[in-house]
Amino acid sequence: MDTKTGSKTQKALLILVTTVLIAGIAASCTLGALAVQRISGQEARIAELSNTLNAINGGEEEAVTQEDDVAVGGEYYIRSTLPISDAYKSGSAAALSEKQAETLSMASDVLGEIIKDGMTAYEKEKAVYDWMCANLSHEGGITVVVPTASEYSAEPYGVLKYGQAVCVGFATTFRMFMQMLDIDCMVVHNSYHSWNLVRLDDGEWYHVDIYSDVGSGRCANFNMTDEMASTGHEWDRDFFPAANGLEYCYAYTNAVALDDIYSLPALVRKTVEQKPAPNLYFLIEGLNKQGQQVLGELISRTADAVADYAAANGRDMWMDHSISLLEGRLLVALNIVEYDTEDVEPEPGLGEEEYRLIDEAINGAFGDTPGDIEAEGWLESPAEAEVAV
Numbered sequence: 001m002d003t004k005t006g007s008k009t010q011k012a013l014l015i016l017v018t019t020v021l022i023a024g025i026a027a028s029c030t031l032g033a034l035a036v037q038r039i040s041g042q043e044a045r046i047a048e049l050s051n052t053l054n055a056i057n058g059g060e061e062e063a064v065t066q067e068d069d070v071a072v073g074g075e076y077y078i079r080s081t082l083p084i085s086d087a088y089k090s091g092s093a094a095a096l097s098e099k100q101a102e103t104l105s106m107a108s109d110v111l112g113e114i115i116k117d118g119m120t121a122y123e124k125e126k127a128v129y130d131w132m133c134a135n136l137s138h139e140g141g142i143t144v145v146v147p148t149a150s151e152y153s154a155e156p157y158g159v160l161k162y163g164q165a166v167c168v169g170f171a172t173t174f175r176m177f178m179q180m181l182d183i184d185c186m187v188v189h190n191s192y193h194s195w196n197l198v199r200l201d202d203g204e205w206y207h208v209d210i211y212s213d214v215g216s217g218r219c220a221n222f223n224m225t226d227e228m229a230s231t232g233h234e235w236d237r238d239f240f241p242a243a244n245g246l247e248y249c250y251a252y253t254n255a256v257a258l259d260d261i262y263s264l265p266a267l268v269r270k271t272v273e274q275k276p277a278p279n280l281y282f283l284i285e286g287l288n289k290q291g292q293q294v295l296g297e298l299i300s301r302t303a304d305a306v307a308d309y310a311a312a313n314g315r316d317m318w319m320d321h322s323i324s325l326l327e328g329r330l331l332v333a334l335n336i337v338e339y340d341t342e343d344v345e346p347e348p349g350l351g352e353e354e355y356r357l358i359d360e361a362i363n364g365a366f367g368d369t370p371g372d373i374e375a376e377g378w379l380e381s382p383a384e385a386e387v388a389v
C-alpha cells in the first residue's frame with residue numbers, strides 16, 4: 001500500500017470513528033433525567049469531535065452569501081416580493097395570495113399618492129424615502145395585538161398595515177417599492193442589520209439605510225458611497241456591488257467648501273439653535289496628516305461641547321460624524337440629533353372608560369374582584385391567604 005492510499009484509508013477511518021462517537025453521544029443525551037448532569041460535558045465533547053471532523057474534512061465550509069431567504073438577528077427573514085412588484089407592473093393580481101394582494105393594494109395607494117409624472121428615478125427614490133421616514137416607525141407596541149409581530153414587522157405586509165418595522169421590514173419594503181418603480185434595488189445584510197443598495201440613472205449603486213433615518217428623515221444615511229456606509233455598516237463586499245457614485249450622493253451634492261477648519265465649531269453652534277438642527281456637510285482639501293489629526297480632534301471636542309451646551313439648557317442633544325475621502329477631498333458629515341419628548345407621540349393607552357368596561361366585564365363574569373373576595377373572608381386562614389397571593 002503506498003503512502004497516498006494509506007493516508008486516504010486513515011482519513012476514512014477517522015471520519016467513521018468520529019461520526020460514530022458523535023452519534024453515540026447525541027443518542028445518550030436522549031436518555032432523560034439519568035443523564036441531565038452530564039449533558040454539558042457531552043455537548044463539549046460533541047463540539048470537540050465536530051471540530052475534529054471538520055479538520056479532517058479540510059475545515060468548516062464558509063457560509064455562502066445570498067440576498068434572500070436569510071435570517072437577520074436569527075429571527076427576521078429577508079423574503080422576495082417579486083410577485084407583488086411584477087403584479088403591479090403587469091396590472092394583474094390574479095396570481096397573488098390574499099395577503100400579497102392586500103400588500104399590493106396598500107403599496108399602490110402609497111405610490112399613487114407620492115409619485116408624479118415626469119419624475120426621475122432619483123426623485124422617485126427620494127419620494128419613497130421621505131414617505132417611509134415620515135409615516136413608519138421602529139417596531140414596538142404591536143406585539144400586544146399581533147402575536148406574530150416579529151414576522152409582520154419584517155415584511156411589507158405588516159410594515160404597511162401596522163406602520164412599524166424592524167430593519168428587515170424597512171429594507172424589504174423599500175426594495176419592493178423600488179422594484180415596483182423599475183429601479184434596481186437589493187437588500188444588503190449582515191448577521192444583525194439590513195439596509196439597501198439602489199442603482200440610479202448614472203448606473204451607480206448607493207447605500208440607503210432608512211431604519212437609521214426613520215423619525216428624522218434628514219438623509220444622514222441616504223445614498224451613501226461604500227466608504228461613507230462603512231462607518232457603522234459591515235457587509236460582504238465580494239457579493240454585493242460596489243457603491244462609488246457621487247452624482248446622487250446626498251452628502252456630497254449638499255456639501256459646501258470649508259476653507260478654515262477652525263470655523264467649524266461656530267457653524268455647529270449656529271446650527272444647534274435650529275429645530276430640528278439640519279445636517280452639515282463640508283468638503284475640505286489640502287490637509288496634511290497633521291491637519292487631519294487637528295480636524296479629528298476639533299470635531300470630537302465640538303461634539304462634546306454640543307452635548308454640554310444642550311445639557312446646560314435642558315436639552316438632550318448629540319453629534320455624530322463621518323469623514324470620507326472622495327476625489328482627493330475630505331467629505332465631513334455632521335449629524336446633530338436631539339431627543340425631544342415634546343416631539344414624541346405617546347403610545348396609545350387606555351382611558352378611564354376602557355378600564356371601567358374591563359372591570360365591569362370581569363366582575364360580571366366572576367362576581368367580585370380578588371380584593372373583594374379576600375375582604376369578605378372567603379379565604380379561611382392566613383396560610384391560605386398567603387398561598388393565594
